[in-house]
Amino acid sequence: MEDRVSYAPARVLTDERVAEINERIRQHGGFSAFLSSLAGDDSRRTTEVTYAPLDEKFAGVLGDLFKKLSDARVRLISDSRRNDDPKRLGGISPLLTIRRLLLRRMSPRFIDTNVEVWGTESLGLASLGLGPRVLFFPDALMLYGGKRYEAVSYGSLSVGGGTIRCAEVSPHEWAEVLGHTWVHTNLDGEPDRRHSNNRRIPIVLYHLVTLESSEAVFRLPLLVPHEEMAGVFREALRGAIDYAGSRPGAGGAGRAGRRPPPGASRKRDAGKAREVLGVGPDATREEISTAYRKMARMYHPDWVEGLGPEFSELAERRMKEINAAYRELRGR
8 A cells, every 4th residue: 555645844755755756657657557547547656745735825826827928928948059150040049949838737647646736848749748847846846758757956946037039930929029031141141042932030039037957957948028027937936936945844944154244234235236136336326227117117017917916925025125225226
C-alpha cells in the first residue's frame, strides 16, 4: 500500500520523493503505463503528494497569472542563434524560433496531488502529452521531459527582463513595428531583386520576461508585446516566487549581522531607491523623474485589472515602493 505524504514544515517534493517518482516512471512508464490506464489502475504508477489547504492560494495566484498571459498570447523563444549572413533579413541578429506557449492547468503524469498544478508547454507534441513541461508545485518547480522529473528550487529562480528586436512574419498586433526588411537583402539593406519571391517582413520590438535558475538547468524566455504588461508579469512572477519561498517549511531564517557603520543606512536607502527606479548613482533629477513616470505607468490599475486581488495588492505595494524611492532621491 502506497504511503500518503502529509504536510509538514519541510519540502514535500524532497530529493527522495522525486527519485521515487522517477523510479515509478522507469518501472511503469511506456507501454505498461498505457495498459494500466486502460485498466483504470493508476495506484502502481502514481506517487501521491499532499499539500495543506494554504498552498491552494499559490495555485490560485499562478492560475490568474497564466490566464492573463494566455489571453495576451505570450510566446516562447525555443531557439536563438546568431545571424552571420548580412544578406539574410538584413543581418538582423539573433534569429529566433518562436512558438506558441500553452499555459494551463495540468495533470502531472505519475503524480497524484490534491492541489491544482499549473504549467507551460510548447505547442506540438504537447497536444499528445509528450512535449516538455514546466510544472509549478507549491514547494518546487518540476521539469518533465517525458522520461523523468527534475526539481528546481524556487530559491534558485530569478525573473529578468529587457527588450529584443526580431523579424517576424506575423507579429502580435500590440508589438511595436520598428521598420521592415526582406528575407534576402543586399549589403545596403535593400531587397535583393534576384529573388522573385522575396517577402517583406516587419521588424518588431518585444519585451522579455525570463524565468531562470541560477543552477543553469532551466530558462524560460517569454516574449510579451507590451512594455507595461511585461512589467506587471515580471512582478507577478516575483510575487509568486516570494510566496513559494515564504510558505511554512521553506526556510529563509535571517542571520544576525554586524552593526552598520555611521551613514550606511542612508546609503543603503539611496541605493535601494535607485534600484527600484532603475537609475544609476549619477542620474540627474530629470532622469529620476522620467524613470518614476515610467514605473508609475507600469503599475497603473488598468494593467492589473482582472488579474485578481493578489495582483492588485502587489501593484499597490509596488507603487508605494516607487513613490518612496522617488521621494528619497528627489529629497537628496
